[in-house]
Amino acid sequence: xxxxxxxxxxxxxxxxxxxxxxxxxxxxxxxxxxxxxxxxxxxxxxxxxxxxxxxxxxxxxxxxxxxxxxxxxxxxxxxxxxxxxxxxxxxxxxxxxxxxxxxxxxxxxxxxxxxxxxxxxxxxxxxxxxxxxxxxxxxxxxxxxxxxxxxxxxxxxxxxxxxxxxxxxxxxxxxxxxxxxxxxxxxxxxxxxxxxxxxxxxxxxxxxxxxxxxxxxxxxxxxxxxxxxxxxxxxxxxxxxxxxxxxxxxxxxxxxxxxxxxxxxxxxxxxxxxxxxxxxxxxxxxxxxxxxxxxxxxxxxxxxxxxxxxxxxxxxxxxxxxxxxxxxxxxxxxxxxxxxxxxxxxxxxxxxxxxxxxxxxxxxxxxxxxxxxxxxxxxxxxxxxxxxxxxxxxxxxxxxxxxxxxxxxxxxxxxxxxxxxxxxxxxxxxxxxxx
Amino acid sequence: xxxxxxxxxxxxxxxxxxxxxxxxxxxxxxxxxxxxxxxxxxxxxxxxxxxxxxxxxxxxxxxxxxxxxxxxxxxxxxxxxxxxxxxxxxxxxxxxxxxxxxxxxxxxxxxxxxxxxxxxxxxxxxxxxxxxxxxxxxxxxxxxxxxxxxxxxxxxxxxxxxxxxxxxxxxxxxxxxxxxxxxxxxxxxxxxxxxxxxxxxxxxxxxxxxxxxxxxxxxxxxxxxxxxxxxxxxxxxxxxxxxxxxxxxxxxxxxxxxxxxxxxxxxxxxxxxxxxxxxxxxxxxxxxxxxxxxxxxxxxxxxxxxxxxxxxxxxxxxxxxxxxxxxxxxxxxxxxxxxxxxxxxxxxxxxxxxxxxxxxxxxxxxxxxxxxxxxxxxxxxxxxxxxxxxxxxxxxxxxxxxxxxxxxxxxxxxxxxxxxxxxxxxxxxxxxxxx
Numbered sequence: 101x102x103x104x105x106x107x108x109x110x111x112x113x114x115x116x117x118x119x120x121x122x123x124x125x126x127x128x129x130x131x132x133x134x135x136x137x138x139x140x141x142x143x144x145x146x147x148x149x150x151x152x153x154x155x156x157x158x159x160x161x162x163x164x165x166x167x168x169x170x171x172x173x174x175x176x177x178x179x180x181x182x183x184x185x186x187x188x189x190x191x192x193x194x195x196x197x198x199x200x201x202x203x204x205x206x207x208x209x210x211x212x213x214x215x216x217x218x219x220x221x222x223x224x225x226x227x228x229x230x231x232x233x234x235x236x237x238x239x240x241x242x243x244x245x246x247x248x249x250x251x252x253x254x255x256x257x258x259x260x261x262x263x264x265x266x267x268x269x270x271x272x273x274x275x276x277x278x279x280x281x282x283x284x285x286x287x288x289x290x291x292x293x294x295x296x297x298x299x300x301x302x303x304x305x306x307x308x309x310x311x312x313x314x315x316x317x318x319x320x321x322x323x324x325x326x327x328x329x330x331x332x333x334x335x336x337x338x339x340x341x342x343x344x345x346x347x348x349x350x351x352x353x354x355x356x357x358x359x360x361x362x363x364x365x366x367x368x369x370x371x372x373x374x375x376x377x378x379x380x381x382x383x384x385x386x387x388x389x390x391x392x393x394x395x396x397x398x399x400x401x402x403x404x405x406x407x408x409x410x411x412x413x414x415x416x417x418x419x420x421x422x423x424x425x426x427x428x429x430x431x432x433x434x435x436x437x438x439x440x441x442x443x444x445x446x447x448x449x450x451x452x453x454x455x456x457x458x459x460x461x462x463x464x465x466x467x468x469x470x471x472x473x474x475x476x477x478x479x480x481x482x483x484x485x486x487x488x489x490x491x492x493x494x495x496x497x498x499x500x501x502x503x504x505x506x507x508x509x510x511x512x513x514x515x516x517x518x519x520x521x522x523x524x525x526x527x528x529x530x531x532x533x534x535x
Numbered sequence: 536x537x538x539x540x541x542x543x544x545x546x547x548x549x550x551x552x553x554x555x556x557x558x559x560x561x562x563x564x565x566x567x568x569x570x571x572x573x574x575x576x577x578x579x580x581x582x583x584x585x586x587x588x589x590x591x592x593x594x595x596x597x598x599x600x601x602x603x604x605x606x607x608x609x610x611x612x613x614x615x616x617x618x619x620x621x622x623x624x625x626x627x628x629x630x631x632x633x634x635x636x637x638x639x640x641x642x643x644x645x646x647x648x649x650x651x652x653x654x655x656x657x658x659x660x661x662x663x664x665x666x667x668x669x670x671x672x673x674x675x676x677x678x679x680x681x682x683x684x685x686x687x688x689x690x691x692x693x694x695x696x697x698x699x700x701x702x703x704x705x706x707x708x709x710x711x712x713x714x715x716x717x718x719x720x721x722x723x724x725x726x727x728x729x730x731x732x733x734x735x736x737x738x739x740x741x742x743x744x745x746x747x748x749x750x751x752x753x754x755x756x757x758x759x760x761x762x763x764x765x766x767x768x769x770x771x772x773x774x775x776x777x778x779x780x781x782x783x784x785x786x787x788x789x790x791x792x793x794x795x796x797x798x799x800x801x802x803x804x805x806x807x808x809x810x811x812x813x814x815x816x817x818x819x820x821x822x823x824x825x826x827x828x829x830x831x832x833x834x835x836x837x838x839x840x841x842x843x844x845x846x847x848x849x850x851x852x853x854x855x856x857x858x859x860x861x862x863x864x865x866x867x868x869x870x871x872x873x874x875x876x877x878x879x880x881x882x883x884x885x886x887x888x889x890x891x892x893x894x895x896x897x898x899x900x901x902x903x904x905x906x907x908x909x910x911x912x913x914x915x916x917x918x919x920x921x922x923x924x925x926x927x928x929x930x931x932x933x934x935x936x937x938x939x940x941x942x943x944x945x946x947x948x949x950x951x952x953x954x955x956x957x958x959x960x961x962x963x964x965x966x967x968x969x970x
Contacts, residue, residue, distance in 0.1 A: 102688055104688075104690055105687060105688040105689075105690070105731075107731075143953075143954065144680060144684065144952075144953065144954050145953045145954075145955075161596045161597070161598040161599070161935075162596070162597075162598075162955055163596040163597075163598075163950065163951040163953060163955070164596070166951075166953050166955065168728070168952050168953060170727075170728040170729075171727070171728065171948075171952075174727050174728075180731070182684075182687070182688070183681075183684045183954070200688055201688075234955055235955065235956055238955070245579060246618075249579065249617075249618045252540060252617070253537055253539075253540040253617070253635055253636075254540075255539055255540070292605075292606070292609050293603070293605040293606065293609075294605075296540075296542075296615075494950075495942070496938075496939070496942050496946075496948075496950040497950070499938050499942065500596075500935055500938055500939070500950075503931075503934050503935055503938055504931070504935070507930070507931050507934065511931075513606075513931075515598065515929075515931045515932075515935075516598040516601075517579075517603050517606075518578075518579065518580045518598060518601050518603060519578065519579050519580075519618070520580075520597055520598070520601065520669055520670065520673070521670055521956070
């Protein structure tokens, strides 16, 4: 079905699975070259993942951080896009099995990104909320607000507590940003919306298994992020792991047990792997081991880049960090290399240019590491906003986000605390295209 | 459960069911008066219904036309809000049965608005799309885009046709605005996104049972709206009724049969009635007959206003038109009257001030009737935009909508053609709180 609908061409066909930062950059660099490019994604839009937490906490509208993939590639003569879920690769036949039928490739690039990693804790996976896609962020927003509504009418003090307590698991950038945003909701928004609730009963915890928050950043950034969060009223627990969560009570390795119906899981990611990629091709974190040309060593003509790939080296024993710049740089080099390979030229090895890292905690509070330069606070916060605004795809999205941020800055408010679709665990779908 | 959580007060309790234009105005006018006000709504937000069609066609983000109800009433000392689905009224006990438990009232105001009326055509109801709520508008947006994606890979020409054909049923303002917006998608947006599709195969029909579009407006407005739509490529069929629709083919009283998987139903509304209001209290269109004080004659202390109410008079034999100004004016008068009634004073009869009506067809194309003054075209279009922008609740929503409109005007584009959640008939919920 799918194959018949695709353009017939004598050019070699490069199939890119995934329209994230890496996949987009790769396709852009192949614009109108002598190859046929086919991109597959389960969504018809690119998701700007770094701002998902703002959607979940009512700061931004979902559509502001999504951008139609077709529009990015408008006017490309050698580009085709299809909404499809890729189920399996059959390397020996050079075929992908997908939800829209079988698709042939000459070169395949897996740019599928990462999924939430619950490290095998099934119960935690069932009851906690992850946040890797826009529908998940919207579910989280609905759940937070629904639990506030329920707390209003709840008479049992213990249950009321559990409806108002938030536990964020994982002290990486996402966990830090989420718990900071929740603290701001507590300070500025919820007391206005729910004057009948005693907001002091709302406790926010951030749980991190290692000794430091923001483990991938400098010691200064880690310490400062912790200080910022504690100033904002977040209880930060480091060196603490989650032992279990039954939907009501979360038990921790410290012996503590917290009643909470709001457990947000940002403790880990793993590569998003399709069938046909065997477990022995993976490294720690479920990423696919690739060589310095982003090629999967044991497979012909199959490449991987970005979060799903681990280009292991002495400097990066677990592969490059799972951030947008790494994916974008790999996409850029891989485009050049694929053209060289097709023309029987020698590809060039990838070289990562670390542009630094940053995280925001809240209003006027962010931490930035750029090489040896470290700074925190107001200026860091403006840098964070500028970089994120500029990285958003599309002029409309930039303007709408900017308007929302300016408005929030002066009003101390969040515009979109709406339960557009009610969240219920029962309604969570198994359809991968709907995730 | 609910009752225990409500404030205890010696003041009489006025319960308002519905946070639409009428309910909001009523509650605002009762601000800090010597009554207790409780508003119930199934959503935690107010929906600006006149712009739903722009959400459905990718022009506006959903959150831009929704406004958190709690925020409107921030700082009111005598106001409480609860998210609840009201199931039944028991007038003899002055109790409402709701999804959060029983709630007592002293005075009850039904401001529940209207639902889509399929006039008993069950099959049409099952297969066509209505658009009265934000989730419905988002479903419609997803369905339109999903059908385009399917058309791309469909090999059967007849099925491909049915995926690309649109039939809008009902030539009132919603139908006119929807078919105009679809025509603009066809002209400016879809050819860029789907260069592989022959856009000339996309036919848009507007079906109206009576001789004229916009039946409630002037003959000039009706004629001009039809001209505008035909200029834009819409096939307008008047004096034609729908005989049946099986999800693939829609059959018309003209003998014609159109293959279409996109049937949008805007042919009628009926009052949104709760149990306990008996059928003999209703007039044509399923609205509740009320007297000139918005009271339901046969029930003590129960009032209705806005779309759900029909204040029948010689001038308005079917009640006032189902538009925002009528609901707002009734809310204003009813607030005064309830305070008078509580203080044993004589209430004043409601008097409707008709402010005119308008509809937009597309870019630079709208029709406006204000009393004897009629105008159409560019100026009408700017008037339409100004009035709608100013009527949006909240500064943030005004600004974001304005930015989107300016951007669309200059770019000829629609920003949000995203399938955030896939639509499937199977996933449509029976939970009234989720609608």
